[in-house]
Amino acid sequence: MSEPRVLRIAMNGITGRMGYRQHLLRSILPIRDQGGITLADGSKVTVEPILIGRNEAKIRELAAEHGVEHYSTDLDAVINDPSVDIVFDASMTSLRHATLSKAIGAGKHIFTEKPTAETLDEAVDLARQAKAAGITAGVVHDKLYLPGLVKLRRLVEEGFFGRILSLRGEFGYWVFEGDHQPAQRPSWNYRLADGGSMTIDMYCHWNYVLENIIGTVKTVTSKTATHIPQRWDEHGEAYTADADDAAYGIFDLETPGGDQVIGQINSSWAVRVYRDELVEFQIDGTYGSAVAGLNKCVAQQRAHTPKPVWNPDLPVSESFRDQWSEVPANGDLDNGFKAQWEEFLADVVAGREHRFGLLSAARGVQLAELGLQSAAERRTLDIPEITL
DSSP, X not given: OOOOEEEEEEEETTTSHHIIIIIIIIIIHHHHHTTOEEOTTSOEEEEEEEEEOSOHHHHHHHHHHHTOOEEESOHHHHHTOTTOOEEEEOSOHHXXXXXXXXXXXXTOEEEEOSOSOSSHHHHHHHHHHHXXXXXXXXXXXXXXXXXXXXXXXXXXXTTTTSSEEEEEEEEEOBOOOSSSSOOSSOGGGGOGGGTOOHHXXXXXXXXXXXXXXXXXXXXXXXXXXXXXXXXXXXXXXEEEOOSOSXXXXXXXXXXXXXXXXXXXXXXXXXXXXXXXSSEEEEEEESSEEEEEOSSOEEEEEGGGOOOOOOOTTSOOOSOGGGGSEEOOOOSOOOOHHHHHHHHHHHHHHHTOOOSSOHHHHHHHHHHHHHHHHHHHHTSOEEOOOOOO
């Protein structure tokens, strides 16, 4: 058997929380350590990461800890290295357009976190650049690969819901202010000047979730808030948190069959969790309903739906949660980030487009922009189609 093809991947922003935990630790290193992936034709491809960051001591330490041979603080030099096949970016959003433009200009395939840019114009520009260059571009759509949403999507495809009526999402948790207990998220997330914003962060996710679970997002009505106006940074210094830390959205959706669906998603870094998982989506339809989190999905068919009777004078005597049935995985579902990386790598080798590319990402940036505009103007906004 021939040796596997090696794809060299420049991994920028790898010292950040997502870049390190999900992309390096739980995706690229496991792919490397398992000997790569087997493609449809039986051939194999494996990966060789190159760690890139501004703090040389930190990336040198990470490289030594994980047996990575190559690392650098010179992003431009690595991008222009002809032996590098792929540039991955998980750095700050404000730097992403420039980084990805350089990578595309150097003929590299790109895989990137989102948002792909700070503005819709820049996001569309990246999509046009990639199309003209003929490279394979992938954007992280991790939530679609999570077991809970894989099961939920399967129910949609099998017609379990009948006519879908609504989708409701609840996301978030309490992010500590940083004074008495350290915050779980970097301080830049809460400063507008650094690209922070719940809307910018999460509406990019919600767009692809809504598109791929329900259908086209037609309108947005959004309300934003900065519930916690003062926080403390990584050095214990107080700062003004001027970015929105919560966004409450209503979306008009249209299924591929033309049915109208109402979507609602609440997103907050200032909410305490009283649900089974940190994010949950409920779909209600004429034939049944389902609730999915990151891993679990439960459903209730029309024939098995009880008949609750409203009586505020008596305590509830039934357990509503016990009336739902768990949806089985019926297969092994790997880490969502790793699963998408493997799909993207196969697309790179085949020289084809990745199904979740820069145009999809641009629609996410568009929804975030319009969500912020809707909140500022206190009105519903239509979402125009983007064409390249």
